[in-house]
Amino acid sequence: MSSLWTTLRNNLRQYMILLALLVIILAFQLMTNGTLLKPMNVSNLIFQNAYVVILAVGMLMCILTGGNIDLSVGSVVALVGACAGTFIITWGWNSHLSILLCLLIGLAIGVWQGFWIAYARIPAFIVTLAGMLVFRGLTLIVLGGLTLAPFPADFLAYSTGYIPDVFANLGLFGLRNSTSLLIGILVAIVYCVSQIRSWFWRKKKEYDVENPAILTLKMAIVSAAVIWLFYTLGAYRGVPKVLITVGIILIAYNYLTQQTVIGRHLYALGGNEKAARLSGVKTRKLLFLAYVNMAFLASIAGIVFAAQSIQVPPHDCMGGEVAVGDEHDAHCNQHLRYAAVGTEGVEEPDHGCRHDHDL
Amino acid sequence: MAKKLLEMHSITKEFPGVKALNNVNITVEEGEIHAIVGENGAGKSTLMNVLSGVYPYGSYTGDIYFDGQLCRFHNIKDSERLGIVIIHQELALVPYLSIGENMFLGNERQRRRGIVDWNETFQEAEEHLRVVGLEENPRTLVKDISVGKQQLVEIAKALAKDVRLLILDEPTSSLNEADSRKVLDLLLSLKRERGITSILISHKLNEVAYCADRITILRDGSTVETLDKYSDDVTEERIIRGMVGREMTERYPHRPKTIRSDVALEVKDWTVHHEIYTERKVVNGVSFKLHKGEVAGIYGLMGSGRSELALSIFGRAYGSRISGTLLKDGQPLELYSVPDAIAAGLIYVTEDRKESGLILGSSIMHNITLPRMEFVSNRGRIDRDLERKTANNYRETLGIKAPSVEQFVGNLSGGNQQKVLLAKWIYSKPDILLLDEPTRGVDVGAKFEIYQIINDLAKQGKAILFISSELPEILGMCDRIYVMNNGRIIAEFPQSEATQEGIMNCIMQHSKGEIGA
Ligand SMILES: Nc1ncnc2c1ncn2[C@@H]1O[C@H](COP(=O)(O)OP(=O)(O)OP(=O)(O)O)[C@@H](O)[C@H]1O
Numbered sequence A: 001m002s003s004l005w006t007t008l009r010n011n012l013r014q015y016m017i018l019l020a021l022l023v024i025i026l027a028f029q030l031m032t033n034g035t036l037l038k039p040m041n042v043s044n045l046i047f048q049n050a051y052v053v054i055l056a057v058g059m060l061m062c063i064l065t066g067g068n069i070d071l072s073v074g075s076v077v078a079l080v081g082a083c084a085g086t087f088i089i090t091w092g093w094n095s096h097l098s099i100l101l102c103l104l105i106g107l108a109i110g111v112w113q114g115f116w117i118a119y120a121r122i123p124a125f126i127v128t129l130a131g132m133l134v135f136r137g138l139t140l141i142v143l144g145g146l147t148l149a150p151f152p153a154d155f156l157a158y159s160t161g162y163i164p165d166v167f168a169n170l171g172l173f174g175l176r177n178s179t180s181l182l183i184g185i186l187v188a189i190v191y192c193v194s195q196i197r198s199w200f201w202r203k204k205k206e207y208d209v210e211n212p213a214i215l216t217l218k219m220a221i222v223s224a225a226v227i228w229l230f231y232t233l234g235a236y237r238g239v240p241k242v243l244i245t246v247g248i249i250l251i252a253y254n255y256l257t258q259q260t261v262i263g264r265h266l267y268a269l270g271g272n273e274k275a276a277r278l279s280g281v282k283t284r285k286l287l288f289l290a291y292v293n294m295a296f297l298a299s300i301a302g303i304v305f306a307a308q309s310i311q312v313p314p315h316d317c318m319g320g321e322v323a324v325g326d327e328h329d330a331h332c333n334q335h336l337r338y339a340a341v342g343t344e345g346v347e348e349p350d351h352g353c354r355h356d357h358d359l
Numbered sequence B: 001m002a003k004k005l006l007e008m009h010s011i012t013k014e015f016p017g018v019k020a021l022n023n024v025n026i027t028v029e030e031g032e033i034h035a036i037v038g039e040n041g042a043g044k045s046t047l048m049n050v051l052s053g054v055y056p057y058g059s060y061t062g063d064i065y066f067d068g069q070l071c072r073f074h075n076i077k078d079s080e081r082l083g084i085v086i087i088h089q090e091l092a093l094v095p096y097l098s099i100g101e102n103m104f105l106g107n108e109r110q111r112r113r114g115i116v117d118w119n120e121t122f123q124e125a126e127e128h129l130r131v132v133g134l135e136e137n138p139r140t141l142v143k144d145i146s147v148g149k150q151q152l153v154e155i156a157k158a159l160a161k162d163v164r165l166l167i168l169d170e171p172t173s174s175l176n177e178a179d180s181r182k183v184l185d186l187l188l189s190l191k192r193e194r195g196i197t198s199i200l201i202s203h204k205l206n207e208v209a210y211c212a213d214r215i216t217i218l219r220d221g222s223t224v225e226t227l228d229k230y231s232d233d234v235t236e237e238r239i240i241r242g243m244v245g246r247e248m249t250e251r252y253p254h255r256p257k258t259i260r261s262d263v264a265l266e267v268k269d270w271t272v273h274h275e276i277y278t279e280r281k282v283v284n285g286v287s288f289k290l291h292k293g294e295v296a297g298i299y300g301l302m303g304s305g306r307s308e309l310a311l312s313i314f315g316r317a318y319g320s321r322i323s324g325t326l327l328k329d330g331q332p333l334e335l336y337s338v339p340d341a342i343a344a345g346l347i348y349v350t351e352d353r354k355e356s357g358l359i360l361g362s363s364i365m366h367n368i369t370l371p372r373m374e375f376v377s378n379r380g381r382i383d384r385d386l387e388r389k390t391a392n393n394y395r396e397t398l399g400i401k402a403p404s405v406e407q408f409v410g411n412l413s414g415g416n417q418q419k420v421l422l423a424k425w426i427y428s429k430p431d432i433l434l435l436d437e438p439t440r441g442v443d444v445g446a447k448f449e450i451y452q453i454i455n456d457l458a459k460q461g462k463a464i465l466f467i468s469s470e471l472p473e474i475l476g477m478c479d480r481i482y483v484m485n486n487g488r489i490i491a492e493f494p495q496s497e498a499t500q501e502g503i504m505n506c507i508m509q510h511s512k513g514e515i516g517a
């Protein structure tokens, strides 16, 4: 059992990143006079950055394969958003089927790019740069330069809105949404139980285990952070649905990279391609999969993003037209989203903060 | 007595979990060649990194005096300013820059501040190249010259920095004999003509005996003794005794007769073309056999096609237009990829562990299990605890010196990295092992251990192809010896008939014949 001090020292680099994050949060909290961590802002941060997190997960895999990035993701997000808009709004197709079709389009894009990168051995930079231009162009063709009217509710249900408050009358700690807090506590408990179980299991098998003090500390910190997050969300309107999508993706990919053979092979490929190849790692196939996966996640991000672009619920859709995709650069769309968020702010003056708060 | 150029007093340096240096003292006199020898992980490279400021003042304890001055180097620039130049164990040249550009990298000749003077650069480069005896255009890209020449460029690069104390960390480990000799003679002539002092680290004790004036021996991070060429007897046996702390009467373990009658691998008429210049034959109609329990050697100089032969057999990992047949245990074997080969129990241990063998930024554990993740995983999910246990097992049986299997391979000493490489492939449960220079850059003691490992594998009935460019090692270890030259196997000797002269003659005659024909 390693002592507390050596564990801390050995993991210093990891903790440094967390520490830096903490410092940044604190700094902005001070600079914004506490707006940063206000419930509504936290909620908005989640809405606005969900698609970025999804893209980042995919990008991590590309970077793992040896420092390559995928430049085309922005365009793929836009194209998928545009397709979703066309299918559902213009042609009136079923939302669920359309989403499935959009994911398939993402996969197809990934296969296309992955083929050139992995099997034709064209540098990823070039292929994805070309992809960026091509898919941007396709987006314009698909939309024909038009903006589309808002999506129907069943499309939005996946990634906008909040998990309904099942215990509406509970009013825990005066929260608007008690369900949120309960979910948070549940997540924390599941986390702690799984940690403790694996600790005892390893102990029984006489594997190296961490110091119980460290384990307790770790569990306390993580649980506190989780409960705080869900408490804060509960003080506003509850848990954004998109958090579920993001959570599932994060957990799945964390498992994939840390616990599976594929993940290990990815790291090996990035560490030393030649050694990996001579160790029997199928390097081309992995490279191919990394880009297929990236485009797939980009299409999920595209769907989330398209829906996010219309934060305003249909019934009070002021100035209702929202550009989907054709102003694909996050910039433009962010303006739109901020505007949308702003209307909410106006609607609920008790939370008193406008859209000039973050980022 | 000559002036003391360098004194290092009670140097101690710790890494998390390892005390790499413990109270090391060393004195180097002006104008001598001072060798530092010791087993893998004895701390030689670390000591030199302390001296050259790679590990800055404050990260170690002890004093360094250079030219009588107490020195506190905070980085490499500080030590270079005083004329201490280190040539690291791994070549540090940029392949896609020219020789001249490499020589003045970080030390650019400038017209005005920040503007490179190319004329001066290449002119000066040419002068230094002449001194080191390298006839190359300084505008040639480094990737286009041989490793031997690259090592000379490294020395020329040091000369460009007005070097007073030149430190060479295993400069000849990847050179053949002729090139090694060139490097050593250069050191001797630099000493005679320019009075340049050098520190030479090497595992090749014959080289050390050849050119060193004094020899300091390190063992487990401490100085054992310093031998003087002029007052002590410095035979290789004497040096080895200091290094390993006991008499080593045999350089090769006894090789029991483990050879069986059945043929494990038969290669027939194997021809391989160059990967890029596809009309050039690299391996030309080679046929050979490996029996179970046999260690068969392939001796050949660099460029004779031995690695290409082994790599092409290993699931066509090298080459184009490969033809010929493989038979394993009498059955035809078709291998189209490396995973095929591994699954068939045929593996290749690379000669270049850094470049193509190990993932230096990963742990020992992850390196070992990489070739066959299926042994430690269940339907694609890794059992990390089983993995750790397995790796620990190999760490113990092969004697890999490391505080834990979580240690990054890049932090291990050369010999221990080599053992990880072997561990990784033994773990993959092979029947046939193609070992390419398995003892490169490994100390005598560890070499002995590796030979023992090889003998053990043979005893278990595995068939081993032992490729090496060190003749004594081939003669000491192999049951049968194939001689390779220019892509062909030109002779085969049973151990009883093989001699150093016989093999060298054979190669000479073949080379002459080729030129004559
Ligand atoms: N950065 C590092 N972190 C942790 N341990 C290290 C690091 N560098 C070296 N070591 C350890 O310090 C010891 C001395 O290593 P060093 O590289 O000096 O050996 P060496 O004598 O040069 O061996 P070789 O002949 O194999 O090159 C080894 O046990 C090695 O594992």
Ligand SMILES: [Mg+2]
Pocket (backbone or CB within 6 Å): B044, B045, B046, B089, B169, B413, B414
């Ligand atoms: Mg070393």
